[in-house]
Amino acid sequence: NWQDEIYTTAIGAIHNLTVSKGYENFNFRINYNHASQQGVLRGGLYERNALNTSFVQRLLDNDLKLTLTAKGVSDEYNFADGGAIGSAIAFDPTQSVYNPDGSFFQYAGETLAPTNPLFLLENNQNRSRNKRFISNFNVDYKLWFLEGLRFNMNAGIDYSENKGKQFNAASPTNPNAIAFQNFYDGLDRNTALDFYFNYKSDVASIDTNVDFTVGHAYQEFYRQSGGRDNGNNGTFVVRLPNVNRNALESYFARASFDISDKYLVSLSYRRDGSSRFSENNRWSNFPGASIGWKITNEDFMQDSFFSNLKLRAGWGVTGQQEIGLNYAFLGLYTPGTADAAIQIGDEFLTTLRPEEFDENLKWEETTQYNVALDFGFFDDRLTGTVDAYYKETEDLLATIPTAAGSNLSDLLLTNVGNTTSRGIEFSLNGKVVQTEDFNWDLGFNITFQDYEITNLNLSGDPDFFIPQGGISGGVGNNIQLWRPGFDPTTFFVFRQVYDDNGNPIEGAYVDVNGDNQITESDRQAYKKATPDAYAGFTSNLSYKNFDFSFTFRGSFGNYMYNNVASDRGNTTTITNAPGNYYPNAHISVLDTNFQNQNLFSDLYIQRADFVKLDNISIGYLIPFDNINLRASFTATNVLTITEYDGLDPEIGSGIDNNFYPRPQQYVLGLNLTF
Numbered sequence: 001n002w003q004d005e006i007y008t009t010a011i012g013a014i015h016n017l018t019v020s021k022g023y024e025n026f027n028f029r030i031n032y033n034h035a036s037q038q039g040v041l042r043g044g045l046y047e048r049n050a051l052n053t054s055f056v057q058r059l060l061d062n063d064l065k066l067t068l069t070a071k072g073v074s075d076e077y078n079f080a081d082g083g084a085i086g087s088a089i090a091f092d093p094t095q096s097v098y099n100p101d102g103s104f105f106q107y108a109g110e111t112l113a114p115t116n117p118l119f120l121l122e123n124n125q126n127r128s129r130n131k132r133f134i135s136n137f138n139v140d141y142k143l144w145f146l147e148g149l150r151f152n153m154n155a156g157i158d159y160s161e162n163k164g165k166q167f168n169a170a171s172p173t174n175p176n177a178i179a180f181q182n183f184y185d186g187l188d189r190n191t192a193l194d195f196y197f198n199y200k201s202d203v204a205s206i207d208t209n210v211d212f213t214v215g216h217a218y219q220e221f222y223r224q225s226g227g228r229d230n231g232n233n234g235t236f237v238v239r240l241p242n243v244n245r246n247a248l249e250s251y252f253a254r255a256s257f258d259i260s261d262k263y264l265v266s267l268s269y270r271r272d273g274s275s276r277f278s279e280n281n282r283w284s285n286f287p288g289a290s291i292g293w294k295i296t297n298e299d300f301m302q303d304s305f306f307s308n309l310k311l312r313a314g315w316g317v318t319g320q321q322e323i324g325l326n327y328a329f330l331g332l333y334t335p336g337t338a339d340a341a342i343q344i345g346d347e348f349l350t351t352l353r354p355e356e357f358d359e360n361l362k363w364e365e366t367t368q369y370n371v372a373l374d375f376g377f378f379d380d381r382l383t384g385t386v387d388a389y390y391k392e393t394e395d396l397l398a399t400i401p402t403a404a405g406s407n408l409s410d411l412l413l414t415n416v417g418n419t420t421s422r423g424i425e426f427s428l429n430g431k432v433v434q435t436e437d438f439n440w441d442l443g444f445n446i447t448f449q450d451y452e453i454t455n456l457n458l459s460g461d462p463d464f465f466i467p468q469g470g471i472s473g474g475v476g477n478n479i480q481l482w483r484p485g486f487d488p489t490t491f492f493v494f495r496q497v498y499d500d501n502g503n504p505i506e507g508a509y510v511d512v513n514g515d516n517q518i519t520e521s522d523r524q525a526y527k528k529a530t531p532d533a534y535a536g537f538t539s540n541l542s543y544k545n546f547d548f549s550f551t552f553r554g555s556f557g558n559y560m561y562n563n564v565a566s567d568r569g570n571t572t573t574i575t576n577a578p579g580n581y582y583p584n585a586h587i588s589v590l591d592t593n594f595q596n597q598n599l600f601s602d603l604y605i606q607r608a609d610f611v612k613l614d615n616i617s618i619g620y621l622i623p624f625d626n627i628n629l630r631a632s633f634t635a636t637n638v639l640t641i642t643e644y645d646g647l648d649p650e651i652g653s654g655i656d657n658n659f660y661p662r663p664q665q666y667v668l669g670l671n672l673t674f
Contacts, residue, residue, distance in 0.1 A: 002088035002584075005097060006117050010044075010663065012037030025062075029054040040663045043121045044080035048073065063142040070135040077164075079126040084117035086658050089564060090583045091117060106172040110579035113173050128164025128184075133157070146199070153195040160188045178234045184227035192219045196252075209258040217250040237338050246326040247275045264292035264312070274321040274363070278329045281362035288316030308376030308383065313369075320364035323397050328413045329361040356402075356409035364397040364415065384428040393419045398482075400458075400466050416466065417456040419488065423449035438543050446535040451487050467492070472657050473567040473599045479655065480561075481525060489529035489654050491561055493602040494522060504603050506594050527605050529654020532557025545621040551614045555650065560608035562588075562646045563657035566601070570594040608649035610642035619669075632669040637662055 013036050020029040031052040038045055050073040057066045091114050095105050107113035136156040143149045163185045171177035196215025203210060226241040249272070256266040270286040292312040295301055301309065336351035343349075372387035395415040402412045427445040456464060468488070469480030481492040494509035512522040537552040567573075569586035572595055577583050592603070619632035642649040646656040 002091050002093060002117055006042055006084050006088045006121060007040050007661065008038070008042045010038035010040045025058040027056050039080055040661060041080040041082070041084065041121070042118075043078065045076075045078040047076040050074070063144065065138075065140040067138040067140070068135070071133070073130075073132040073134070075130040075132065077128050077130070079128070081120045081124040081126070081168075082660070083115075083124075084120040085660065087114045087117040087120060089568065089658070090114040092582050093584050094582075104172070107579070107581040108173060109175060110581050111171075111174045112578045113581045114583060115171060115173060119169075119172060123169035124167065126164065126166040128162060130160055130162045132160035134159075148199055148201045150198045150200075151195070152198065154192065156192045158188070158190040162186045162188075178230070178232075180230065181236075182227065182229040184225065186223065186225035189222040190219070192217070194218065194250075207260045211256040211258075212254070214253045215251075217252070218247070219249075220247045221245065231337075239337070240335055244326045245275075248321070249273045260297075262294050262297045264290075264294070266290045268316070272319055272321075272363075276321050276323060276326055276328070277362055278359055281329075281360070284319050284363040284365065286317045286319055286365075288314070290314035290316075306375060306377065307380050308374060310374040311372075312374070313371045315367070315369050317365055317367050320366070320397060323413060325413055328357060329359050331355070331357050331359075354408050356407045356412050358412060358414045360415075361397075361413070362395055362415060364393065364395050366391055366393045368392075381431045381434065382428070383430075384426070387425045389421075389423055389425070391421045393421075400482075414458075416458060416482070417484075418454045419452065420454050421449060421451040423447055440541045441539070443538040444536070446533060448533045449531070451530055453482055453484050453486060453488055455484055456482060465492075469561075469653065469655055471561070471563045471567070471599065471655060473563070473597050477599060479563070479600070480529075483525060486525050487528040487530050490525045491527050491529075491559070491602070491605050491654070492523050492600075493526050493605060494518065494600050495524060495526070496601045496603045504592055504594075504601070506592070506596070506598060509601070523600060526602050527559040529558055529560065529608075529652075531555040531609075545623070547619045547621075548617070550616040552611060553614050554609075554611040556609045558608050558649075559605050559654065560644055560646060560649060560651065561655050562604045562606055563655050564646065566599050566604040567597065567657070570596050570598070572596050606644055606646070608642065608644045608654075610640055610644070610649040612637070612641075612650070613639040627672060627674040630669075630671040630673075632667075632671070634665075634667045634669065636665045636667075638664065 013034075015034045016031060018029065018031040021027065029052075033048065033050040033052065035048040036046070050071060052071045053069065055068045058064070059066070097105065097116070097118050099105050104116045104119040106116055106119065134157070136154060139151070139153045141151045143151060164183075166180070166182040166184070168180040170179045194215060194217035196213055199210075199212045201210050202208075221244075223244045224241055226239050228236050228238045230236045250270055252268070252270045254266065254268040256264070258264055266289065268288040271283060272286060273283040275282070290312065291314075292310060295309040295311060296304065296306050332355045333352040334355055336353060338348075338350060341348035341350050368389060368391045370387060370389040372385060374383075374385050376383040396417050396419055397413065398416050399411050399413045400416055402410055404410070425445065425447045427443070429441065429443045431439070431441050433440040456466065458464070458466075462484075465481045465483035467478035467480075468482055469478050469491075471477050471479045479491055479493070480489060482488055483490070495512070497505050497508035497510060499505055509518050509522060511518060512524060515521075534555045535553070538549070539551075540549045541547065565586045565588040567586075568584070569588035569592060571585065571589060571593075573585045573589075574582050598604075615634060615636045616638055617632060617634040619630055622629040622631070640649070647659050648656070648662055650662070651659055
């Protein structure tokens with residue numbers, strides 16, 4: 001079992017030492033943190049050393065508060081070669097890890113054969129160190145000339161430098177291969193400055209509490225990377241520095257009114273500008289409003305059995321500009337490297353490559369409406385919320401395939417269309433037992449949701465769709481689609497035909513359009529990866545110095561495409577390898593007897609509902625005269641209940657392929673306070 005060979009039980013530890021002290025007008029806190037964590041993929045290791053400090057000074061009779069926080073972190077990484085996961089799936093399970101002479105077994109001379117996964121983990125090295133400094137300075141000042149008026153300012157910086165080196169041994173299956181060496185470095189510098197004025201007052205004449213805020217925020221993100229590597233020919237080439245910068249600026253205001261402790265009104269407005277868009281599309285406006293009614297504070301509710309009853313509603317617009325690319329609206333040119341130079345006469349000239357762009361790129365905007373009811377009974381021993389929402393997203397930002405010749409790449413980041421989502425959320429929390437020694441709280445929540453594309457503005461064709469969800473098997477294949485009327489994670493497949501015994505018939509699919517042939521026109525939108533509902537259940541129990549808690553979480557109505565089975569679940573994978581070797585196949589071939597890949601069969605769309613015991617924790621506090629000792633044990637990812645037979649039913653994309661496993665974790669904790 002090659003997966004047993006590459007995965008291991010990982011051990012880790014986290015140590016914290018904290019000193020804090022408070023004086024009349026000054027207090028501080030200093031914390032040292034050390035963490036060490038192995039990876040479940042053999043050879044992976046993460047080490048962290050960090051010093052965290054916080055200082056607070058109060059001046060002018062506590063009207064002025066100055067807070068400085070600073071953190072210095074040194075992170076060291078030893079990255080295990082993730083390619084070993086794919087090799088473990090593909091490698092012949094009948095072969096040994098080692099030859100009789102102790103060397104790794106390989107398919108020498110078979111250049112297309114998979115490499116021994118243990119060889120990859122033991123011979124390929126990728127190590128890096130990241131030094132990081134994070135600091136924030138806050139000023140909070142109660143202005144003397146107007147009671148209730150406060151000024152707040154934050155200035156922050158997040159600076160890090162990274163250096164690493166990578167060595168990949170020459171491929172043992174290719175006699176002409178050379179070892180790959182890569183030396184890389186980079187820095188990130190993120191700065192922020194924001195301030196706001198806040199005014200709070202109780203206007204007795206109209207029995208209203210008012211709260212006004214107005215402010216400004218600016219953030220800048222700078223990233224630089226570079227290095228050198230020996231490419232494919234063994235000659236080191238220095239990579240030109242890659243510099244990326246983007247900035248975000250905001251003006252904001254909010255006004256809130258609490259009238260007679262019964263009626264709530266809040267109005268907000270933001271104007272945000274992003275350097276990721278052109279000057280014509282850089283700025284956008286994001287208003288919002290909400291209202292609330294504390295029904296239990298009305299006179300006619302004084303004898304009600306409700307301890308809390310509040311009705312609220314809201315509307316607002318938010319923007320999205322986190323698209324990764326900082327200059328996608330500009331026509332940029334990327335310099336070529338020396339090993340890709342063009343010879344003209346006796347000279348070798350490097351090239352400039354034009355990049356794809358969309359000069360009309362703009363903010364993605366989401367408008368949300370919600371109505372909610374908060375309630376409580378028995379002095380809020382039992383509380384809950386029902387919240388219904390509706391969202392409309394316009395000018396959805398996404399990277400999509402483009403028609404040949406329409407731009408400078410086959411993929412383009414652009415605004416592609418509109419989506420809607422709607423749902424209802426229900427939560428219930430209860431204090432089942434509440435005594436001096438014994439307390440037990442339970443919480444339950446469930447959300448029902450629906451999500452669909454309503455418009456794709458790239459074509460007037462009602463049948464137009466955008467292929468999505470790249471898969472293994474073949475070249476350029478996709479298993480999902482974006483089409484109006486469907487969820488964005490909808491699968492696009494042929495409907496499998498079965499024999500009288502319920503066995504799939506290879507290559508036999510439903511002729512949807514009745515033209516007596518199976519073509520792309522017979523592929524259908526079928527199922528989706530997005531759940532119809534998800535839920536959670538928590539329990540927190542304490543008895544004197546003992547505490548116990550757990551959390552269950554569930555997802556329902558979601559499906560998974562098992563790409564490992566569709567790619568390798570056939571005998572051709574074994575018998576028709578491009579060389580003198582036998583790769584491994586997926587176990588599903590024993591049930592289907594498929595000879596060839598059937599990548600687009602709905603056979604591989606499987607139910608992925610699950611219920612997980614996310615975590616369970618038990619602790620005990622041992623008090624001494626001058627010291628408190630708390631011992632705890634926590635387990636995470638404890639149990640998964642599902643019908644899905646792949647590695648994990650919880651993969652966001654809905655495509656199961658070469659997925660790094662989610663480990664179970666067991667943590668023993670000791671906390672000393674003195």
